Amino acid sequence: MRPPWRKKMQKAANEAPGGRTPAEGGFKPASINKQALTLIFGRGLASSFTFLIPIVLARYLAPAEYGTFKQVFLVYSSLFMVLPFGIIQSLYYFVPKEPERMRTYLVQAFLFLQTSGLVALLLLALFGKTIALSLNNPSLAPYLFQMGLFIFLMLSSSYFEALLISSQKIGQAAALGFLSEASKTASMLIPLLLTGRLSDLMWGMNLFAFIRFCFVWVYVFRSYALSWRDFQWPAFRQQMAYSIPFGLAVILQVTQDKFHQYVVSYSYSASVFAVYSVGMFQLPIVELIYTPMSQLMIVRMAALRQRATREEILSLWFDITKKLAMVFFPIFVFLQLAARELIVLLFTPIYLPSIPLFRIALFSFLTAIFLTEAVLRAYAETHFILKITFLKLALTLVLIFPLLAWFGLSGGVLTLTVVLVIAKMIMLCRISSLIPLSVKDLLPWRDLFSIAIFSLLCGIPVLFVKSFEIASPAMVLLISAAMYTLFYLIFLLTSHLITFDEKREIARMVRRVGELLPATSKS
Numbered sequence: 001m002r003p004p005w006r007k008k009m010q011k012a013a014n015e016a017p018g019g020r021t022p023a024e025g026g027f028k029p030a031s032i033n034k035q036a037l038t039l040i041f042g043r044g045l046a047s048s049f050t051f052l053i054p055i056v057l058a059r060y061l062a063p064a065e066y067g068t069f070k071q072v073f074l075v076y077s078s079l080f081m082v083l084p085f086g087i088i089q090s091l092y093y094f095v096p097k098e099p100e101r102m103r104t105y106l107v108q109a110f111l112f113l114q115t116s117g118l119v120a121l122l123l124l125a126l127f128g129k130t131i132a133l134s135l136n137n138p139s140l141a142p143y144l145f146q147m148g149l150f151i152f153l154m155l156s157s158s159y160f161e162a163l164l165i166s167s168q169k170i171g172q173a174a175a176l177g178f179l180s181e182a183s184k185t186a187s188m189l190i191p192l193l194l195t196g197r198l199s200d201l202m203w204g205m206n207l208f209a210f211i212r213f214c215f216v217w218v219y220v221f222r223s224y225a226l227s228w229r230d231f232q233w234p235a236f237r238q239q240m241a242y243s244i245p246f247g248l249a250v251i252l253q254v255t256q257d258k259f260h261q262y263v264v265s266y267s268y269s270a271s272v273f274a275v276y277s278v279g280m281f282q283l284p285i286v287e288l289i290y291t292p293m294s295q296l297m298i299v300r301m302a303a304l305r306q307r308a309t310r311e312e313i314l315s316l317w318f319d320i321t322k323k324l325a326m327v328f329f330p331i332f333v334f335l336q337l338a339a340r341e342l343i344v345l346l347f348t349p350i351y352l353p354s355i356p357l358f359r360i361a362l363f364s365f366l367t368a369i370f371l372t373e374a375v376l377r378a379y380a381e382t383h384f385i386l387k388i389t390f391l392k393l394a395l396t397l398v399l400i401f402p403l404l405a406w407f408g409l410s411g412g413v414l415t416l417t418v419v420l421v422i423a424k425m426i427m428l429c430r431i432s433s434l435i436p437l438s439v440k441d442l443l444p445w446r447d448l449f450s451i452a453i454f455s456l457l458c459g460i461p462v463l464f465v466k467s468f469e470i471a472s473p474a475m476v477l478l479i480s481a482a483m484y485t486l487f488y489l490i491f492l493l494t495s496h497l498i499t500f501d502e503k504r505e506i507a508r509m510v511r512r513v514g515e516l517l518p519a520t521s522k523s
Contacts, residue, residue: 279357
């Protein structure tokens with residue numbers, strides 16, 4: 001039998017989490033949501049270009065060259081995330097807090113990032129051959145110098161988005177992300193399509209990075225009248241005191257996230273690493289939904305902790321968990337069923353060996369249902385998050401080598417998946433002790449079970465479509481997605497998972513789309 005408070009909380013969970021303004025702090029959830037949606041829209045458009053790049057490259061480059069490209073970008077992503085050492089994130093804190101000293105913090109961030117970029121350039125220029133041999137690919141070395149130049153230019157302008165967001169220029173930040181990603185994609189793909197050479201693609205990237213650097217330099221230094229005299233050692237020490245803990249945490253996280261890729265790259269050839277990279281391919285929908293929902297969860301739950309009961313906090317947690325499950329469960333099931341057609345359509349039949357790896361990697365969709373890190377941050381459990389990061393790194397180091405030996409390339413993906421599941425379970429246990437509440441009452445099991453069952457049942461029409469053995473992967477995906485979506489929407493609209501108000505809002509949106517279609521056809 002359920003506890004009495006559980007029934008009240010379940011009733012509250014079926015209602016909107018509320019739009020009340022916190023009594024203190026001046027936060028307005030509606031404006032936060034609007035800003036978040038603006039950023040999501042801009043990043044969503046930008047991610048469409050990011051999504052396009054590996055698909056085109058896999059078609060125009062041989063597997064060995066594509067594997068080399070992925071190795072170059074493995075080095076890039078590692079250095080680009082680690083070298084800022086939290087200085088960019090410090091702008092989100094110091095600029096709103098001390099706007100009168102904005103120029104000081106900007107100049108300090110710019111100089112630090114330029115120095116970090118120079119370190120990356122020198123490191124890759126001097127030790128490029130050593131790094132290439134360590135990654136089991138001597139042909140990688142020439143591209144590493146080009147990547148070092150790219151990192152230097154990109155780091156030197158990487159503070160710009162943080163400046164815009166911290167200055168509440170959300171629309172400009174969203175536009176910057178879209179235009180920047182679109183320009184970068186064009187600068188990469190046009191040279192590749194014209195010449196077919198990876199080196200020309202790299203020089204195209206550097207041309208984009210140089211133009212971006214010049215634009216940001218002129219805009220920032222003219223708009224804010226920056227001067228080298230704005231640099232202040234006491235303020236710099238204060239800024240670094242804030243940045244260093246964040247930078248250390250990022251180093252741990254990047255090491256844990258990328259280590260399996262370095263091990264696979266060291267153990268196999270570039271062409272095999274290409275297969276592994278395609279298997280680790282992730283649709284951008286996870287990042288597009290997970291990150292903004294985490295940010296909103298932190299803001300709303302931190303406010304609720306000051307003035308609300310445990311039932312209201314659990315109502316928010318249940319509501320967001322249920323909504324994420326309604327998105328990620330069906331996507332997981334559909335992609336498991338359509339994995340072959342998707343990989344062949346996007347990357348050609350050359351990468352058929354990537355399909356088992358892709359299916360294993362899809363389990364990260366299910367872990368994304370639980371915003372455990374967001375809840376822990378709302379409870380100021382940053383030290384516990386740091387401990388979890390240490391644990392994830394230790395587990396990765398322990399598991400990666402035996403799992404690779406036993407299961408081959410699948411062992412690398414299994415390592416990442418197992419570590420992620422273990423970390424989520426531990427964080428859920430920690431959350432249950434913070435609320436406090438038993439683990440069995442911490443999740444909306446009935447709703448999750450219903451969503452999982454119907455997500456699986458909606459896969460039956462997909463199996464029926466695939467039984468016809470249609471030659472075109474695009475046609476199979478199109479028909480299967482339409483059938484799956486239709487059956488799943490029927491389930492949602494007839495279930496208890498969506499409230500009457502939410503159903504009415506969906507109907508209103510459908511009517512608006514229907515009204516726009518005749519007008520569009522007439523024009």
